[in-house]
Amino acid sequence: MSAADSATTMGTPTGTLFGVGLGPGDPELLTLKAVRVLQHSQCIYVPTSRLSNQDYVAEVVNRYADQQCEIQPVTFSLAATAEERKKHWQLTAADIASRLRDVQDVAFVTLGDPLLYSTYIYLIRAVRQQMPEAQIETVPGISAFSFVAALTNIPLGEGLQPLTVIPSSNDLNQIKQLINAGGGVVLMKIGRRLQQIIDAIDQADALQRSVFVSRAGLPDQRIETDLNQLRSAPEETGNLAVIIVQGKG
DSSP states (O other): OOGGGSOEETTEEOOEEEEEEOBTSOTTOSOHHHHHHHHHOSEEEEEEBTTBOOHHHHHHHHHHSOTTOEEEEEEOOOOSSHHHHHHHHHHHHHHHHHHHHTTOOEEEEESBOTTSSOTHHHHHHHHHHHOTTOEEEEEOOOOHHHHHHHHHTOOSOOTTOOEEEEETTSOHHHHHHHHHTTSEEEEEOOGGGHHHHHHHHHHTTOGGGEEEEESTTSTTOEEESOGGGGTTOOGGGGTTEEEEEOOOO
């Protein structure tokens, strides 16, 4: 993926923006394509947040990036309004568009899969607004819930059972309704609502078929097959956590 190999749009060479899924955090759970893109990108954007220690993202990037590659941190926008957050992504998009016009291949990395509850979604919208001709290629990654299923040997879907993946900021009554419907349910973005979510699962009589994993694949990974063990857990326990409620047999 040298500059000579870059895309050409209407006769003008451009670089390519690659959205690269790093998987759940384990550096061995990247696809071969993700590794190749990281090895050949001239600049890699690494999202960070002051509210979440994500040094392991940079560690994965540094493990595979070329020594000459420029590593560019991008801080998550924590602005109160959507309009302010949009301005933040427009600035990042402008920087990326400038590099693409200079025929640089650029990667933006993200945990899990780039198109599943990821900041990358907002970024590519902003890039397309500023550079409609931009060449964008997304490299999928292993989602956190797929890894959680593998860690616990809990099937995500069996037979004709449906599977619903929802952010847990949704209405708790909806969570109970989905569980009672009998299909598998994956709860993501748990955060500070862990205790309320456990109560909702308990009210749906599904604790016995639920598993909890936080920080999957990282050194401080935690697995709980008895969610009652989390009743007095600190508030931050729900960060980077997934709960799988297995469908009724």
